Amino acid sequence: MKPNCTNPEWVGRAKCVACEVRNFVLFSGLTTHELDSILQPIDNLHAAQHAVLYEKGTVAPSVYTVRSGLIKLKIDLPNGGQRIVRLLRQGDVAGMETLLGERYHHTAIALQDSDVCRIPREVLMRLDQTNPSVHQALLQRWQRSADQADHFIVALSTGPAEARMARLLITLGCVGDHPETLPSREDMGALLGITTETASRIMAAFKRRGLVHTSRGNEVVCDPLGLTQLARQ
Amino acid sequence: MKPNCTNPEWVGRAKCVACEVRNFVLFSGLTTHELDSILQPIDNLHAAQHAVLYEKGTVAPSVYTVRSGLIKLKIDLPNGGQRIVRLLRQGDVAGMETLLGERYHHTAIALQDSDVCRIPREVLMRLDQTNPSVHQALLQRWQRSADQADHFIVALSTGPAEARMARLLITLGCVGDHPETLPSREDMGALLGITTETASRIMAAFKRRGLVHTSRGNEVVCDPLGLTQLARQ
DNA sequence: CGTTATGTTGACCTCCTTCAAAGGCTGTGG
DNA sequence: CCACAGCCTTTGAAGGAGGTCAACATAACG
Numbered sequence: 347m348k349p350n351c352t353n354p355e356w357v358g359r360a361k362c363v364a365c366e367v368r369n370f371v372l373f374s375g376l377t378t379h380e381l382d383s384i385l386q387p388i389d390n391l392h393a394a395q396h397a398v399l400y401e402k403g404t405v406a407p408s409v410y411t412v413r414s415g416l417i418k419l420k421i422d423l424p425n426g427g428q429r430i431v432r433l434l435r436q437g438d439v440a441g442m443e444t445l446l447g448e449r450y451h452h453t454a455i456a457l458q459d460s461d462v463c464r465i466p467r468e469v470l471m472r473l474d475q476t477n478p479s480v481h482q483a484l485l486q487r488w489q490r491s492a493d494q495a496d497h498f499i500v501a502l503s504t505g506p507a508e509a510r511m512a513r514l515l516i517t518l519g520c521v522g523d524h525p526e527t528l529p530s531r532e533d534m535g536a537l538l539g540i541t542t543e544t545a546s547r548i549m550a551a552f553k554r555r556g557l558v559h560t561s562r563g564n565e566v567v568c569d570p571l572g573l574t575q576l577a578r579q
Numbered sequence: 580m581k582p583n584c585t586n587p588e589w590v591g592r593a594k595c596v597a598c599e600v601r602n603f604v605l606f607s608g609l610t611t612h613e614l615d616s617i618l619q620p621i622d623n624l625h626a627a628q629h630a631v632l633y634e635k636g637t638v639a640p641s642v643y644t645v646r647s648g649l650i651k652l653k654i655d656l657p658n659g660g661q662r663i664v665r666l667l668r669q670g671d672v673a674g675m676e677t678l679l680g681e682r683y684h685h686t687a688i689a690l691q692d693s694d695v696c697r698i699p700r701e702v703l704m705r706l707d708q709t710n711p712s713v714h715q716a717l718l719q720r721w722q723r724s725a726d727q728a729d730h731f732i733v734a735l736s737t738g739p740a741e742a743r744m745a746r747l748l749i750t751l752g753c754v755g756d757h758p759e760t761l762p763s764r765e766d767m768g769a770l771l772g773i774t775t776e777t778a779s780r781i782m783a784a785f786k787r788r789g790l791v792h793t794s795r796g797n798e799v800v801c802d803p804l805g806l807t808q809l810a811r812q
Numbered sequence: 813c814g815t816t817a818t819g820t821t822g823a824c825c826t827c828c829t830t831c832a833a834a835g836g837c838t839g840t841g842g
Numbered sequence: 843c844c845a846c847a848g849c850c851t852t853t854g855a856a857g858g859a860g861g862t863c864a865a866c867a868t869a870a871c872g
Contacts, residue, residue: 421733424811431732446722451729475711488721489679495728496684499664500654503736504772506861507828531851539737541829546851578657739829740860764819777860779819813872820867828859835852842845 370437375479399454415460525565603670608712632687648693758798
């Protein structure tokens with residue numbers, strides 16, 4: 347936990363008009379004029395791997411939209427462990443509890459180098475009330491968050507560890523053609539509710555069986571058919 | 580699965596103005612006049628135990644607010660089992676995916692005899708757009724739903740089965756003075772991601788250890804201290 | 813009063829955790 | 843450039859927790 351990894355780095359004031367991922371994030375329905383009328387600053391931040399966006403229990407002044415990368419929302423357990431309850435990717439929003447004036451309900455940490463935009467609570471509340479498209483987009487994010495929570499319960503917390511791991515790999519998208527950088531064994535354990543050792547053993551077994559191949563560095567490619575078959579049970 | 584248990588019973592057109600739990604449900608901020616201006620019918624339904632409010636995958640024309648009782652939201656597993664992903668009580672809302680025009684994401688079934696109000700999608704969408712208090716109440720329900728999902732992941736799907744069961748009993752509120760009617764062993768299993776047999780064994784052990792007492796019929800009273808201690812690990 | 817769901821208990825075996833040790837990778841300082 | 847520390851990963855052995863299958867008990871119900 348080095349000091350240079352604990353905080354995201356400020357990149358600059360966000361230029362939403364020119365944002366190349368605007369269609370994926372909250373403000374896709376806003377006109378140039380409407381974007382200009384935002385008074386408070388929306389900051390563009392770069393969160394290096396392991397950077398902490400915010401911590402559970404602290405006051406929540408802003409929400410974060412993910413432009414690229416992968417963010418985990420975790421909750422610390424009384425016994426010292428942790429449980430990851432959500433994974434956020436491009437277009438997802440972290441810290442929506444801000445809108446209800448509460449403190450953050452999770453700790454948000456970057457699993458990969460990520461780009462995020464930090465939107466002050468007042469900005470989003472005003473847009474939510476004045477702009478139907480933003481309002482609709484917000485409802486969608488909330489729904490998406492609930493859907494993902496369901497997935498964590500049903501797919502990642504149910505059944506034998508091997509099946510859960512297969513479902514996790516599918517969820518992470520490493521069945522596609524592109525190789526994916528996987529989270530650490532410890533994070534896999536926190537995602538699935540199993541120990542780090544079990545996560546390591548299962549991954550090792552998957553490699554031996556040829557279900558996953560490490561292509562280069564940390565990146566892996568997976569066997570879609572084999573994994574989906576394992577995921578069933 | 581008898582036919583008389585599969586559907587909720589129509590009780591009457593809801594009289595929101597006179598509703599004794601109105602302060603707990605979505606319309607607490609509406610005036611009498613605003614309530615009168617609702618054109619489409621809000622129906623008051625009684626859902627007997629095991630009654631099905633709606634089924635996953637069907638088109639979603641309405642949301643349901645819970646006036647009393649206990650509703651489970653479940654998802655069927657590919658292997659024939661089921662997993663309960665949410666429990667709804669007084670003031671909670673089921674089927675909010677309706678607002679995004681989607682099909683239901685869960686199957687909603689009454690765990691106890693329950694009273695619910697069925698609100699047509701159009702009514703809620705209009706109120707959401709025209710009335711800030713309803714809008715705020717909706718955001719709150721979404722947040723509450725996400726919070727409960729977190730609880731299902733962190734408290735009910737993490738750690739040894741015994742600790743999870745202790746947390747479930749605390750969640751169900753049977754540490755209070757009032758005796759509580761517990762769900763079936765099968766539902767406990769579906770809540771915790773364990774088998775019915777394990778749920779039964781753990782409950783039997785709790786009774787032997789004096790952690791829970793069956794007071795009368797299905798009602799039980801629990802030992803708060805003992806359970807909270809078990810819940811830690 | 814038989815029939816059917818629901819709960820309980822036992823035996824067995826698999827899966828997962830725990831504790832421990834060793835291997836591999838990376839960055840740092842000599 | 844190499845040695846070494848620190849971290850992550852892997853692997854082993856042992857024990858316990860939970861699943862599975864089966865039998866039985868109990869309660870609910872027509």
